[in-house]
Amino acid sequence: MTRQAIVAANWKMNGSLSLVKEMISGLKQVELASNVKVVVCPSFPYLAAYSNESTKQNLSNKFCLGAQNMSEQQNGAYTGEVSSEMLSELSVNYVILGHSERRSLYQETSNLIALKVAKALEDNLTPILCIGESEQERTAEKTEAVLASQIQPVIDEIGIEKFTEVVIAYEPVWAIGTGKTASPEMAQETHAFIRQYLANESDIVAQKVPLLYGGSVNEGNCEQLFAQTDIDGGLIGGASLKVEEFSVICSTA
């Protein structure tokens, strides 16, 4: 079956209003394969500008907007938080949840992330659920156990059927922002494990869920990574801040 392929840009706490305009102008020139969507995830303050600018510049609806985080709460006294409803109002369609930086720097647990995934789905946002092991965990051969411990709370919270509306981004922590990419074979092997883990609950669901690879993807290594059977695109950090390089990555998917 042809799965939805996705290339998502995680700008993290980078970017500017001028990058918003440059990125949209650049992406307008990109030819995408028919099953590919591109999701740009700038910081919260740039979401409205991105949304308005893409309408103004007539960016095709294959280019979507995503946020980098959201609250699991509906609304109320949660200073500094942003709700899924607010994101939906800005024409945001996707939200990155459980990025390793959120897990390690802000102590987000897999249980909290599962609540966020459920809330996102409630407000029609597609969660990009990030999972991945540390270098220490890989060396100790704990990769599969770690990934399972990050996926299972989400299955428990939303049920396996709803998982067809979730995108998973496998991002080995040791490959994020380090220039150390997992080899295509290693990435494929881990993606195959993730798909099998979902298939143990439902093969139909497992075949539908897009699995993205993230971790030092660039214009030089994306082709081989995207060619793997169970890799359906990428979550791109550093290289997504460079319009030309990101455009190459999008057209390679």
Ligand code: PEP
């Ligand atoms: C990320 O932060 O999600 C990421 C994959 O970063 P980079 O591409 O820079 O490794």
